[in-house]
Amino acid sequence: MIREPAVAGMFYSANPQALRRDLAELLVGSPQRLTAKAVVSPHAGYVYSGGVAGSVFSAVRLPQRYIILGPNHTGRGVPFSLYPTGAWRTPLGEVALDAELNRQLLEETEVLREDRSAHMCEHSIEVQIPFLQMQVEGLRFSAICVGSHDLKSLTALGRALARVIQASPEPVLLVASSDMTHYEPADTASRKDHLAIERVLKVDPEGLYRVVIDQDISMCGFSPTVAVLTACRELGATEGRLIRYANSGDASGDYERVVGYAGMAVL
Secondary structure (H helix, E strand, C coil), rough: EEEEECCCCCCECHHHHHHHHHHHHHHCCCCCCCCCCEEECCCHHHHHHHHHHHHHHHEECCCCEEEEEEECCCCCCCCEECCCCCEEEEEEEEEEECCCCHHHHHHHHHHCECCCCCCCCCCHHHHHHHHHCCCCCCEEEEEEECCCHHHHHHHHEEEEEHHHHCCCCCCEEEEEEECCCCCEEEHHHHHHHHHHHHHHHHHHHHHHHHHHHHHCCCCCHHHHHHHHHHHHCCCCCCEECCCCCCEEEEHHCCCEEEEEEEEEEEE
């Protein structure tokens, strides 16, 4: 089954030529790419967060296989929704789901359930795909939509992700899709966001979970990021790197109610 794009023409151009031009501008050249276990990339419209996402996907080595986790903004589907086998279509063409990764993920944890409904109108994973299509031939991925903040389940998912990656004969890059603070003044957003960023750079999933809850940080993808950080820690990651930080005011000129965007790599 083919998943059709839900936000082409809204979050990014539906015209293939225009989309390629936009991506070529957003993907900045990097002389020496990092070898990363995971990245955290924002998922707003490209006019707002595309520069941060492009910087992230330009800064790391890109394999052919990915597990992409994003938050569930729609409330549809089960709490941990794995998109079944098939393909996703974007204006740049079709991308295959990784049937083998899906099979292994389902074997490794009872948290996940196959479910299309959570993904059909969700943008958080979709907007990452064109950045990869522009750079990776033979791209394939697994897509997990996370609609739960239960720490025990997130930890179990993260450990399962690590086991699947350890068993893979090829490199697999984890992608956590997340925006940061929503609709607060830029200075407040930056202060809060850097508390969360610090925990990501320390590869501290429990610390990220606590600071987001305790400081009321409206980081919409903190749950996927907690699961990804758990996996990275299991895989031996020791540090992260902040690639770029920005907010929506840089595009809109409104710094009174911004959304923050952080692009990070976990090494």
